[in-house]
Amino acid sequence: MDHNDAKPVGSFTRDDLYSIAAREYGPALDRLAAGYEADPEKRSDLKQEIHFQLWRSLAAFDGRCSLKTWACRVAHNTAVTHVQRERRNNSGLVSLEEMEHALPGRQREPDIDQNRALEHLQKLILGLKPLDRQIMLAYLEELDAASIAEITGLSAANVATKIHRIKNILTRSFHQVQNHV
Amino acid sequence: MSDEMKPQDPGALWRNQPWEALRMSPALLVKQRSREITVRTREEVVMIVAAAALFVAFLAWRFNFPHGWPQWAALAGFISWCGVAVYFSGRRLRAMAAPAPDALAATCLEFYRRQLELRRDHLRSEWLWLGPVLLALIIFWMMFLAQGFPGMRLTVNLLPVVLALLAWIVFGIRHRRRMTRQIQQEIDELKQP
Numbered sequence: 204m205d206h207n208d209a210k211p212v213g214s215f216t217r218d219d220l221y222s223i224a225a226r227e228y229g230p231a232l233d234r235l236a237a238g239y240e241a242d243p244e245k246r247s248d249l250k251q252e253i254h255f256q257l258w259r260s261l262a263a264f265d266g267r268c269s270l271k272t273w274a275c276r277v278a279h280n281t282a283v284t285h286v287q288r289e290r291r292n293n294s295g296l297v298s299l300e301e302m303e304h305a306l307p308g309r310q311r312e313p314d315i316d317q318n319r320a321l322e323h324l325q326k327l328i329l330g331l332k333p334l335d336r337q338i339m340l341a342y343l344e345e346l347d348a349a350s351i352a353e354i355t356g357l358s359a360a361n362v363a364t365k366i367h368r369i370k371n372i373l374t375r376s377f378h379q380v381q382n383h384v
Numbered sequence: 385m386s387d388e389m390k391p392q393d394p395g396a397l398w399r400n401q402p403w404e405a406l407r408m409s410p411a412l413l414v415k416q417r418s419r420e421i422t423v424r425t426r427e428e429v430v431m432i433v434a435a436a437a438l439f440v441a442f443l444a445w446r447f448n449f450p451h452g453w454p455q456w457a458a459l460a461g462f463i464s465w466c467g468v469a470v471y472f473s474g475r476r477l478r479a480m481a482a483p484a485p486d487a488l489a490a491t492c493l494e495f496y497r498r499q500l501e502l503r504r505d506h507l508r509s510e511w512l513w514l515g516p517v518l519l520a521l522i523i524f525w526m527m528f529l530a531q532g533f534p535g536m537r538l539t540v541n542l543l544p545v546v547l548a549l550l551a552w553i554v555f556g557i558r559h560r561r562r563m564t565r566q567i568q569q570e571i572d573e574l575k576q577p
Contacts, residue, residue: 217410218410221410225406229403229405229406230403233403233404233405233406234398234399234401234403237401250406251406251408251413251416254406254408254410254413255410255413255414255417258410258413258414259570259573259574262573262574263573317397320394320397321397321398321401324394324397324398342395343394343395343398343399344398344399345395345399373394373395376394377393377394
């Protein structure tokens with residue numbers, strides 16, 4: 204649902220907009236928090252912080268971008284602030300380029316257990332530098348390059364290059380089953 | 385997990401992971417944030433008074449302080465100012481922790497804004513919370529005036545403590561002014577519909 208379809212932005216209160224965003228994008232915001240914080244307790248705090256900042260920010264929402272884009276921007280920026288504040292292992296974070304080069308040439312065996320595969324994916328995401336992590340998370344949420352560019356502020360060409368790298372990394376890391384059938 | 389999902393499709397794997405809805409309304413989020421502000425303010429008050437008291441205790445240990453009426457007067461001034469700082473800070477904290485009934489009846493947004501304003505006022509009253517530390521420094525200079533030059537070794541030993549305290553004061557002022565600006569910005573944002 205897009206709030207713009209029903210009523211103009213001005214006729215929604217901040218709480219209305221927040222309710223729509225929380226209902227529509229709640230699962231994506233939850234996953235986004237998981238992409239920035241591995242510790243479950245801190246993840247819960249981050250999730251609350253994201254929701255609070257989203258609610259706060261909606262006072263300034265003017266409908267120039269979609270509510271989804273707005274929510275993603277706020278969530279990513281809040282999460283990046285969280286990562287910087289925590290200052291844990293930041294020096295060990297790598298770019299997509301570095302990750303792509305560091306991956307072994309041989310594809311790893313697929314995990315039978317979905318949880319293990321998810322853990323592996325989360326580990327990959329948590330190892331990325333914030334901007335690349337934003338793109339990876341947005342890509343996994345099936346956002347198109349234009350939307351990712353709108354969220355991150357990068358050019359569409361730059362986003363396309365990074366998505367290409369992401370696809371490469373994911374293919375090599377996950378050894379997708381359909382390739383073996 | 386959906387049946388169509390490919391077992392190792394990372395995108396589907398990511399999107400289909402279990403998630404938990406946030407069981408907090410904006411009202412509860414705001415209340416929680418208000419509580420956090422109160423706790424942070426209390427910690428700051430305790431820290432500043434404790435730092436000043438520690439410094440004076442350190443001076444007492446190194447200089448056999450106090451002796452002579454000016455030093456006793458300075459110590460009395462220090463204790464009084466600590467008392468005043470604790471009293472006014474405590475009053476503000478009580479107002480934050482247990483607001484007046486009419487404040488409680490306000491909307492969450494209004495309530496939160498009031499909490500922010502109280503915190504802003506707390507951060508702005510620099511003389512109140514800086515007083516004990518500044519008095520501690522004045523007492524330190526009185527040591528020198530009263531005893532004459534206490535010797536190079538003692539001076540060198542004390543210098544790091546004094547410099548650290550001064551650096552802490554400068555850092556504290558800058559940090560609080562930055563926080564005040566951020567809080568004011570948040571208050572202004574909350575005034576928007």
